[in-house]
Amino acid sequence: MSKRIRAVVAAGIVAALGMIVVPSANAQVAFPKRAKQVKFWLARAMDPCTPGSLSVLGAGVPGTGCFQTNTVTDGTTTMRYGKIVIGKNGRIALSGAGFTFGDVFRVRLQLRITKQGLTTKNPTGSNKNVTFADQAVDCPPSPSAFTVRPNGSIATHTDLATCLAPYSGLAGGATAAQPNNIEIVDASLVSVLTGKIIARPGILR
Amino acid sequence: MRKLMATVAFGGLAVIMASTAFAADSRFPTKARTYRTFFVRAFDQCTPAGLSVVSPGLGGAFGCFAATTTTDTPPPGDPLGASMSFSRILIKRYPAAGGQGRLSFFGKGFQAGQRVKVGLTLRTTRSGLSTKNPIGSNKTVTFADVSVTCGTPNSGCFVANSRGAIAGNQLLTACLTQNGQPTGLAAENVEILSASLINCDTNKTIAIPGILN
Numbered sequence A: 001m002s003k004r005i006r007a008v009v010a011a012g013i014v015a016a017l018g019m020i021v022v023p024s025a026n027a028q029v030a031f032p033k034r035a036k037q038v039k040f041w042l043a044r045a046m047d048p049c050t051p052g053s054l055s056v057l058g059a060g061v062p063g064t065g066c067f068q069t070n071t072v073t074d075g076t077t078t079m080r081y082g083k084i085v086i087g088k089n090g091r092i093a094l095s096g097a098g099f100t101f102g103d104v105f106r107v108r109l110q111l112r113i114t115k116q117g118l119t120t121k122n123p124t125g126s127n128k129n130v131t132f133a134d135q136a137v138d139c140p141p142s143p144s145a146f147t148v149r150p151n152g153s154i155a156t157h158t159d160l161a162t163c164l165a166p167y168s169g170l171a172g173g174a175t176a177a178q179p180n181n182i183e184i185v186d187a188s189l190v191s192v193l194t195g196k197i198i199a200r201p202g203i204l205r
Numbered sequence B: 001m002r003k004l005m006a007t008v009a010f011g012g013l014a015v016i017m018a019s020t021a022f023a024a025d026s027r028f029p030t031k032a033r034t035y036r037t038f039f040v041r042a043f044d045q046c047t048p049a050g051l052s053v054v055s056p057g058l059g060g061a062f063g064c065f066a067a068t069t070t071t072d073t074p075p076p077g078d079p080l081g082a083s084m085s086f087s088r089i090l091i092k093r094y095p096a097a098g099g100q101g102r103l104s105f106f107g108k109g110f111q112a113g114q115r116v117k118v119g120l121t122l123r124t125t126r127s128g129l130s131t132k133n134p135i136g137s138n139k140t141v142t143f144a145d146v147s148v149t150c151g152t153p154n155s156g157c158f159v160a161n162s163r164g165a166i167a168g169n170q171l172l173t174a175c176l177t178q179n180g181q182p183t184g185l186a187a188e189n190v191e192i193l194s195a196s197l198i199n200c201d202t203n204k205t206i207a208i209p210g211i212l213n
Helices: A003-026 A158-165 B002-021 B172-178
Strands: A037-044 A055-057 A080-085 A091-097 A104-121 A125-130 A134-140 A154-159 A180-191 A197-204 B034-041 B061-066 B086-092 B102-108 B115-132 B136-140 B147-152 B168-172 B188-198 B205-212
Touching: A003 B086, A037 A104, A037 A180, A037 B188, A037 B205, A080 B034, A091 A104, A091 A158, A104 B061, A134 A158, A154 A158, A197 B034, B034 B188, B086 B188, B102 B115, B102 B172, B147 B172, B168 B172
Parallel strands: none
Antiparallel strands: A037 A080, A037 A197, A037 B034, A055 B115, A080 A091, A091 A154, A104 A125, A104 A134, A104 A180, A125 B061, A180 A197, A180 B205, A197 B188, B034 B086, B034 B205, B086 B102, B102 B168, B115 B136, B115 B147, B115 B188, B188 B205
């Protein structure tokens, strides 16, 4: 009797383990139900610091740091403030002030897009969730750019499909019920004139 | 005389060009109020290796079957994994005069008791500092990037209630302290290089900023 119980328990454990292992290999991870908007105010982008011999005095700050530099980041563009808003419909809006008339910018994004309900080859499959290689895109794409107004402000927008061309199908799902999961791995504001990053998402005291 | 004029003109031009090239103007912005975003599910990075997609609008693009090996797998794939119907964070200057920063997290659809934390990578630049080696005063200094995880009250994690909802907040200064970092990194020009939602039990990334479209 105890042998039978043991066998049943063992079979149960094996079955349970099987249930754990099989779904992780085959199940498609569900997307969230809601992710409407990303709204980033911009802080000034500075060069990364690898601390050397510079000691910093003062309470509440690390003891080492680097003098602020803007060698790999933009150090010439003026900016009072800036804001990037990416909406659910793929609309990318840039607004800001304190720029110089004639300055031209692009919003640079690194995106990881997963699309559902796809048909594939090698191997052949249908109704599959597919993640695409990370896409680094400039919005709007060259040769277009956002241009600063005579009063130094900017308030303009473009859309994700334009930025992702020729893969504009990555911007939106096949239907409203089958949206794409669009991860924004990185976002920044880039000067077309210098090709360098002016600002990144952040907050300011 | 011509030679002298040419020299003066060339010299003047050189001075103008040099002053233009070095006219650094990377002062801090006057305002950057919030970092507000919804999270979308994090999937493993794809390095295409033969799988092609034949659905319209994708031009035969290459991709990978969506996988969550290095990222968090929800149940039943991983019983410790996190389900999530939606979540969002708001990081804002706080209090009104700034200096502390405050992070708020809200989400639904988690398992009851699920523990999550918010991962941030920050690059802070502070002004008006005194330095040694070399000695200086009123200097602007950028500090090395720091990666921290924020959450409270359960061992640095936010915890889902019995209905699977999480609503928590923490001062950025408190988050820095619990990660062994100086609180001064929460002030002035704070770049948020990355943000993510992390499962406290598996230490894998559940979600990162993004949209469903």
